[in-house]
Amino acid sequence: MKRTSLESGLLIGCLSLFFIVLGVTSLTGSLVQDWFKLSSPILGGWLLLFLMTFWGGTLAFKKSPSKSWSETLRTGLSVGLVAGIMLALTIWGLGTLNAQAVPIREWLVQLTPAAIAMLTMGRAPVVAALLMFVVMLLAGIGGAAWAYAALHYQWRSVLNTRWLSARESVINMSLVQKYQQHQYSKQIAYGVGALVLLTAPLYLGRYWNYTLGTVGLYVILGLGLNVVVGMAGLLDLGYVAFFAIGSYTMALLTAPQPHDIVMSFWLALPIGVLLAACAGVLLGIPVLRMRGDYLAIVTLGFGEIIRILSKSDVLTDFSGGPRGVRAVGGPMLFGLNLNNEFYFMYFIILGIIIVAYATHQLQRSRVGRAWMAIREDEDVAEAMGINTLKYKLLAFAMGSGFAGFSGALFASRNKFTGPEDFTLLVSINVLSLVIIGGMGSIPGVIVGALVLKGLPEMLRQLDDYRMLAFGGLLVIMMILRPEGLIPSSRRKMELHDDESEALVPDVLVEGGEV
Amino acid sequence: MAMLELENVHTYYGNIHALKGLSISVDEGEIVTLIGGNGAGKSTTLRTISALQRPRIGKIVFEGEDVTTAPPPEIVRKGIVHVPEGRRIFGRLSVQENLEMGAFTREDKQEIIESMEHVFQLFPRLEERRKQTGGTLSGGEQQMLAVGRALMAKPRLLLMDEPSMGLAPILVEEIFNIIREINQQGVTILLVEQNAHMALSIANRGYVLETGQIQLAGLATELAASSVVREAYLGGG
Numbered sequence A: 001m002k003r004t005s006l007e008s009g010l011l012i013g014c015l016s017l018f019f020i021v022l023g024v025t026s027l028t029g030s031l032v033q034d035w036f037k038l039s040s041p042i043l044g045g046w047l048l049l050f051l052m053t054f055w056g057g058t059l060a061f062k063k064s065p066s067k068s069w070s071e072t073l074r075t076g077l078s079v080g081l082v083a084g085i086m087l088a089l090t091i092w093g094l095g096t097l098n099a100q101a102v103p104i105r106e107w108l109v110q111l112t113p114a115a116i117a118m119l120t121m122g123r124a125p126v127v128a129a130l131l132m133f134v135v136m137l138l139a140g141i142g143g144a145a146w147a148y149a150a151l152h153y154q155w156r157s158v159l160n161t162r163w164l165s166a167r168e169s170v171i172n173m174s175l176v177q178k179y180q181q182h183q184y185s186k187q188i189a190y191g192v193g194a195l196v197l198l199t200a201p202l203y204l205g206r207y208w209n210y211t212l213g214t215v216g217l218y219v220i221l222g223l224g225l226n227v228v229v230g231m232a233g234l235l236d237l238g239y240v241a242f243f244a245i246g247s248y249t250m251a252l253l254t255a256p257q258p259h260d261i262v263m264s265f266w267l268a269l270p271i272g273v274l275l276a277a278c279a280g281v282l283l284g285i286p287v288l289r290m291r292g293d294y295l296a297i298v299t300l301g302f303g304e305i306i307r308i309l310s311k312s313d314v315l316t317d318f319s320g321g322p323r324g325v326r327a328v329g330g331p332m333l334f335g336l337n338l339n340n341e342f343y344f345m346y347f348i349i350l351g352i353i354i355v356a357y358a359t360h361q362l363q364r365s366r367v368g369r370a371w372m373a374i375r376e377d378e379d380v381a382e383a384m385g386i387n388t389l390k391y392k393l394l395a396f397a398m399g400s401g402f403a404g405f406s407g408a409l410f411a412s413r414n415k416f417t418g419p420e421d422f423t424l425l426v427s428i429n430v431l432s433l434v435i436i437g438g439m440g441s442i443p444g445v446i447v448g449a450l451v452l453k454g455l456p457e458m459l460r461q462l463d464d465y466r467m468l469a470f471g472g473l474l475v476i477m478m479i480l481r482p483e484g485l486i487p488s489s490r491r492k493m494e495l496h497d498d499e500s501e502a503l504v505p506d507v508l509v510e511g512g513e514v
Numbered sequence B: 001m002a003m004l005e006l007e008n009v010h011t012y013y014g015n016i017h018a019l020k021g022l023s024i025s026v027d028e029g030e031i032v033t034l035i036g037g038n039g040a041g042k043s044t045t046l047r048t049i050s051a052l053q054r055p056r057i058g059k060i061v062f063e064g065e066d067v068t069t070a071p072p073p074e075i076v077r078k079g080i081v082h083v084p085e086g087r088r089i090f091g092r093l094s095v096q097e098n099l100e101m102g103a104f105t106r107e108d109k110q111e112i113i114e115s116m117e118h119v120f121q122l123f124p125r126l127e128e129r130r131k132q133t134g135g136t137l138s139g140g141e142q143q144m145l146a147v148g149r150a151l152m153a154k155p156r157l158l159l160m161d162e163p164s165m166g167l168a169p170i171l172v173e174e175i176f177n178i179i180r181e182i183n184q185q186g187v188t189i190l191l192v193e194q195n196a197h198m199a200l201s202i203a204n205r206g207y208v209l210e211t212g213q214i215q216l217a218g219l220a221t222e223l224a225a226s227s228v229v230r231e232a233y234l235g236g237g
Helices: A003-022 A024-036 A042-063 A069-099 A113-120 A125-153 A155-172 A174-181 A185-231 A240-254 A265-287 A292-311 A341-364 A366-376 A378-383 A388-414 A424-437 A442-458 A460-480 A489-495 A497-502 A506-513 B042-049 B072-078 B095-102 B109-122 B124-128 B139-151 B169-184 B196-202 B220-225 B227-233
Strands: B004-013 B016-026 B031-036 B055-062 B080-083 B157-161 B188-193 B205-210 B213-219
Touching: A003 A024, A003 A042, A003 A069, A024 A042, A024 A113, A042 A069, A042 A113, A042 A125, A069 A113, A069 A125, A113 A125, A185 A341, A185 A366, A185 A388, A185 A424, A185 A442, A240 A265, A240 A292, A240 A388, A240 A424, A265 A292, A265 A388, A292 A424, A341 A366, A341 A388, A341 A442, A366 A378, A366 A388, A366 B095, A378 A388, A378 B072, A424 A442, A424 A460, B004 B042, B016 B031, B016 B042, B016 B055, B016 B213, B031 B042, B031 B169, B031 B196, B031 B227, B042 B055, B042 B080, B042 B157, B042 B188, B072 B080, B080 B139, B095 B109, B095 B139, B109 B124, B109 B139, B109 B169, B124 B139, B139 B157, B139 B169, B169 B188, B169 B196, B188 B196, B196 B220, B196 B227, B205 B220, B205 B227, B213 B220, B213 B227, B220 B227
Parallel strands: B031 B188, B031 B205, B080 B157, B157 B188
Antiparallel strands: B004 B016, B004 B055, B205 B213
């Protein structure tokens, strides 16, 4: 038995135990049950544990690839043995304690009697433990064998070449080729895209229009923060404050309570954007003299101040206090009331297009270059004659304005706004989606919002685990794809320097240094 | 009249009195060098001239105009350009983008293109590396890029902070040749250097700085011969 195999088994065993204690296995069980309409969650939970050990088997094999089947078998066996013993003991222990009515939940919240019943399959603990042991042995061996087969039979590369040749033949098909050669091919693609986008709200239905509308509002927020963080390099952790300002402006100006102004949506919207932008400048003037960490801390504080103010009892008469503002007005056009998810979807799509276009143009302009210089090296930017404070303020104002825009739409669509909509988590979410999408990249922000706001919505059951998933996703992302899902070409260049450097012959590099 | 004149300049970093009544002058077409040990205030002098640091007392006059309170962009527009210590190129931008950044204060696109061609003439290697990111250049190339970037602003007075820092001797020689060449093309140069030997060999005049004050001033040849400089900065004898 190799040490590495035993270690892999131990690692997988610990991870599996961790999953059991955190309730990930029960969750997987119930998800699988829901999706496939099964009668019990047992299959899903056991499947997860099986796959874990299976993975452990492939892992162990990769650490020390064996040359023969028998050696591979031993590798898998060791992994299965270690993981199997750990899990079998756990199941036996939990099952026994549960049978004696020991209140395990008091210490480990996720280990409900139902969760334990899932692990023991409702059988006697000893039987379940033995079964688990056997299953884990099989999983470990299976994993190692899988890895062995993959290595020695090259089926992956065979599949890969088949896929490539299939793709080629499709491209070579006259129709596709004709389309690509067509002079309007790009326009047609855009046209189809636009058509899909414009008709999407028609068949999405209420729920999806609302959900994707929220994603869209986050896209606008993300595009705004992308200007501040991605382009100008200013870490703003209190971004939610500007979202709140836009939101409250819309709410207070159009709702009958507490002020009875009941202004038109169309008037309140630009006011909200303007106020948010002004707030950005006002905060920016003192704060933007600070750099890096200090800026992050001060903006973080500002975000909290705005939320706490909106919640405060003293301001209840002004801003509605903890109960928020109800009956926020919606848009009317030609006497038509457009105040529902469906029409808002169009506003949001339009908003995204405007904001994306504006930021795209800015990025390529003189202003964009100034931001880039400031992000790279503020001192030098100043020495190059760039008025750094001015451009930083501009970035702040733009970002804040977009956040205000998103906030105003948000309050109007929900017909309500309150302090709980503006927690620190919003700032963190927006920052995460910018990072996950790829800093400085506009399509990245859109994909990031879909992943971070859309995915949890699709996996409603995961709700409690959203933060766990966030964290996990961020960590994995930063390891595997530090430049984000759809990085701007620049960042890709930066973070994979080792690859680009390899393109330069060593002789040249050496010659330069001597 | 001198092109640049500093009169009794006092600069502080918080409570630290970095420049204590500095008065220097640079004539048009000269190479003037500031030499001195660590912390003598050489870099601070350059930072004060390019308005990255404000003098608390004193006056800076450039071509007859008081520029003591002018902000950095205006200083650059007037033709004073700073090549910062340690090169400080934009490592993640390409060579070309770095150069374009140098021309930020200029509007005329045609003139900018001409300037870039001029820089490529001076540094053919930069043209070869045009698309490469600054960070992947060698130390010598980075220094060339830093100088080239400053030239993109069309300087009349170039402030150079330690251009020889961290470079192999052969490259130091090359950089100093280029400094001389730039000077011959009509750019006045104020050069800060630790390498006093090299600096005095190309300069017309020099100042020796010590703890924020001028210790000694004179022609470069005189300074190179003076016992104070020889002992302190030229390695004895």
